[in-house]
Amino acid sequence: MTHYNKISLTHFVATVCKIIGIEKPQGADTSMDWVCDVMEDMCKEGYDRVLIHNPDAMGMFLYEEFPDMFEPVLKHTQLTVPFRTVMPSVTPVCFATMFTGVLPEVHGIQAYEKPVLTVDTFFDALVRAGKKVAIVATIHSSMSKIFDKGNFDIFIEDTEANVVEKAQELIIEDQYDVLCVYTIGYDKREHYSGPHTPLGIATAYRECGIFDQLVSVVKRNWKNHNTLITFSPDHGCHEEEGISTKGVPVHGKHGSDRTVDINILHYFGVARRTK
Numbered sequence: 001m002t003h004y005n006k007i008s009l010t011h012f013v014a015t016v017c018k019i020i021g022i023e024k025p026q027g028a029d030t031s032m033d034w035v036c037d038v039m040e041d042m043c044k045e046g047y048d049r050v051l052i053h054n055p056d057a058m059g060m061f062l063y064e065e066f067p068d069m070f071e072p073v074l075k076h077t078q079l080t081v082p083f084r085t086v087m088p089s090v091t092p093v094c095f096a097t098m099f100t101g102v103l104p105e106v107h108g109i110q111a112y113e114k115p116v117l118t119v120d121t122f123f124d125a126l127v128r129a130g131k132k133v134a135i136v137a138t139i140h141s142s143m144s145k146i147f148d149k150g151n152f153d154i155f156i157e158d159t160e161a162n163v164v165e166k167a168q169e170l171i172i173e174d175q176y177d178v179l180c181v182y183t184i185g186y187d188k189r190e191h192y193s194g195p196h197t198p199l200g201i202a203t204a205y206r207e208c209g210i211f212d213q214l215v216s217v218v219k220r221n222w223k224n225h226n227t228l229i230t231f232s233p234d235h236g237c238h239e240e241e242g243i244s245t246k247g248v249p250v251h252g253k254h255g256s257d258r259t260v261d262i263n264i265l266h267y268f269g270v271a272r273r274t275k
């Protein structure tokens with residue numbers, strides 16, 4: 001991969017907000033109107049639910065090398081958007097930009113640290129619009145911490161399997177308008193086993209399967225809602241030997257300004273009302 005994607009991740013949040021008809025967070029970059037137009041055409045009635053799957057470290061290079069890996073994602077989605085994530089390409093920095101629509105120097109997280117954001121976020125915008133929103137994420141993760149201003153629900157689980165189980169329970173209980181589901185599986189594997197090892201790749205396939213599973217539960221249980229669904233990773237990764245902050249050998253990293261870390265694909269789809 002020699003070229004950087006052109007579309008800044010700062011455009012994500014205003015785009016989602018426009019599709020579901022709410023005000024974007026204060027200061028957020030503009031929406032991508034062509035994406036809004038396509039998604040509005042896909043569902044003329046408008047969207048009243050959102051499911052966002054945030055699989056950590058699932059870079060665009062995976063699609064280029066293993067396109068069949070994404071069949072479980074592609075079968076539920078109609079549009080793929082090539083985003084350029086922000087630097088440093090580490091999880092809290094990238095998710096902060098994804099859900100505020102501003103650059104790291106504006107939201108304030110510019111390194112691998114997880115303070116609660118002080119700027120306006122997607123979650124604040126949803127609460128103001130009267131939407132019930134929840135995040136489901138693993139313990140100690142950026143997603144479980146940086147948006148936690150105490151104004152909406154965050155479900156914290158100890159493993160990815162429990163995150164997936166909890167997310168399915170919440171979809172079935174049908175109490176939330178917007179769910180963000182963070183899965184850490186591939187990120188862990190790319191660090192500890194390597195991005196291209198059989199274990200790393202098997203885990204990446206599994207992440208796409210999780211999306212399929214979550215969307216299938218939405219389609220079975222949210223039959224009287226029009227749901228916007230997105231598969232939205234934070235950054236990619238690359239092979240690099242090193243030692244983690246915990247003193248453990250690692251074989252994969254991210255955080256650098258190279259295309260495999262920076263280029264990500266987001267997939268947008270609709271699960272239409274069936275009754």
Ligand SMILES: [Zn+2]
Pocket residue numbers: 057091187188191254
């Ligand atoms: Zn990582």
